[in-house]
Amino acid sequence: MSERFPEKFTGSFTQQEPIPEEGIAAALAVLQHGRLHRYNVAAGEVAETALLEEEFADLVGARYCVAVASGGYAMCTALRALGVGHGDPVLSNAFTLAPVPGAIAAVGAVPVFVEVTDDLTIDLDDLERKANQARVLLLSHMRGHICDMDRLMTICDAAGVRVIEDCAHTMGARFRGVPSGRHGVAGCYSMQTYKHINSGEGGFLVTDDAVVAAKAVLLSGSYMLYGRHRAAPAPKVFEGLRLDVPNISGRMDNLRAAILRPQLRLLEERRLRWLALYQGLEAGLQDVPGLRLTTRPEEEHLVGSSFQFLLPGWEPARMAALVARCLARGVELKWFGAADPVAFTSRYSHWAYANPPVLPQTDRVLAGLIDMRVPLTFSLDDVALIARIIRAEVMSTAQAEQFEVAAASGGD
Numbered sequence: 001m002s003e004r005f006p007e008k009f010t011g012s013f014t015q016q017e018p019i020p021e022e023g024i025a026a027a028l029a030v031l032q033h034g035r036l037h038r039y040n041v042a043a044g045e046v047a048e049t050a051l052l053e054e055e056f057a058d059l060v061g062a063r064y065c066v067a068v069a070s071g072g073y074a075m076c077t078a079l080r081a082l083g084v085g086h087g088d089p090v091l092s093n094a095f096t097l098a099p100v101p102g103a104i105a106a107v108g109a110v111p112v113f114v115e116v117t118d119d120l121t122i123d124l125d126d127l128e129r130k131a132n133q134a135r136v137l138l139l140s141h142m143r144g145h146i147c148d149m150d151r152l153m154t155i156c157d158a159a160g161v162r163v164i165e166d167c168a169h170t171m172g173a174r175f176r177g178v179p180s181g182r183h184g185v186a187g188c189y190s191m192q193t194y195k196h197i198n199s200g201e202g203g204f205l206v207t208d209d210a211v212v213a214a215k216a217v218l219l220s221g222s223y224m225l226y227g228r229h230r231a232a233p234a235p236k237v238f239e240g241l242r243l244d245v246p247n248i249s250g251r252m253d254n255l256r257a258a259i260l261r262p263q264l265r266l267l268e269e270r271r272l273r274w275l276a277l278y279q280g281l282e283a284g285l286q287d288v289p290g291l292r293l294t295t296r297p298e299e300e301h302l303v304g305s306s307f308q309f310l311l312p313g314w315e316p317a318r319m320a321a322l323v324a325r326c327l328a329r330g331v332e333l334k335w336f337g338a339a340d341p342v343a344f345t346s347r348y349s350h351w352a353y354a355n356p357p358v359l360p361q362t363d364r365v366l367a368g369l370i371d372m373r374v375p376l377t378f379s380l381d382d383v384a385l386i387a388r389i390i391r392a393e394v395m396s397t398a399q400a401e402q403f404e405v406a407a408a409s410g411g412d
């Protein structure tokens with residue numbers, strides 16, 4: 001392609017696939033009978049929500065599952081169920097998104113941020129140094145990058161730190177064959193539209209711990225109807241807890257559960273399609289001078305629902321210019337080094353309520369970090385075109401002496 005007529009991408013970075021027909025039919029059935037509340041069941045009926053929990057527990061091999069209103073709510077619930085409260089320190093990733101420190105703040109606790117590595121996982125050496133500062137780690141598998149989970153669990157077990165996993169970006173992923181969310185005491189997932197299954201909003205909490213599960217059911221707002229759950233502990237586990245655990249309503253409803261159940265069955269097929277798109281981007285961005293791709297460990301079975309690359313050492317003006325130039329050609333990139341948060345993209349230093357210290361290693365990594373959504377509506381041709389555009393713009397921006405100031409991307 002000549003410089004005068006550069007290729008443009010015209011697809012949408014925020015367009016997901018439609019809800020499968022089966023989910024639409026199931027949703028209509030719920031609308032027709034009108035019993036949307038999860039505990040509103042006819043004689044002999046099992047609610048869609050209870051079935052969804054049972055099916056997700058099976059899928060990840062967990063004993064218990066509670067479906068809730070959002071991923072953020074699932075994380076708050078897990079923290080509360082582990083007894084985290086006012087003023088307690090909670091270890092967490094410096095590189096994550098706002099719902100994670102938000103969940104810690106929601107229970108009045110205080111994040112202790114851990115640095116990120118050049119491969120975008122939590123820095124296990126820094127975690128080891130800080131492990132004695134908290135009893136709980138809220139581990140975010142941010143943008144699907146899974147660290148060495150065996151070493152992480154060894155560090156946390158040795159220090160008596162309990163692990164809650166934020167699997168908003170790893171639903172369907174595995175590490176050494178173990179489903180993401182099944183290493184720590186609890187795994188939390190999101191079904192918000194941009195995640196791996198879509199009901200607009202929604203979340204899961206999974207655990208093998210009967211007391212954590214019972215507390216999560218009670219916290220989610222079960223009144224005294226916990227007997228209508230299926231992927232939950234026996235009623236006797238609830239008996240000792242039911243008067244001591246507050247109701248903090250955040251239930252899933254039958255309409256969203258109906259939309260989600262058929263999508264669970266598509267998760268592995270989606271993972272394979274996302275992997276092909278991810279590998280297409282990886283192939284298209286090989287050997288671009290100055291551009292670093294992350295190394296993914298062999299033990300990781302990833303869901304490539306987003307793509308990241310690094311431009312180490314690039315100054316802010318050059319990064320901003322690259323984002324603007326790609327946007328002008330239809331390619332929406334997010335930069336984690338911006339001074340202010342833009343739409344969904346924010347960084348630890350923006351979370352002033354948490355009073356974050358300066359983390360030099362994370363600052364260095366995020367200054368050169370570019371992030372891109374990869375919806376399943378993209379084809380292999382789309383990702384090949386996107387990679388050609390990024391390659392061309394990285395090379396020309398690297399050579400440019402000065403940068404045009406173009407409007408930054410604001411929307412999402």
Ligand SMILES: *Cc1c(COP(=O)(O)O)cnc(C)c1O
Nearest residue numbers: 070071072097099166168190192
């Ligand atoms: C989306 C997301 C969540 C959960 O978000 P909800 O919108 O509350 O479902 C948690 N962690 C990360 C990193 C996310 O991107």
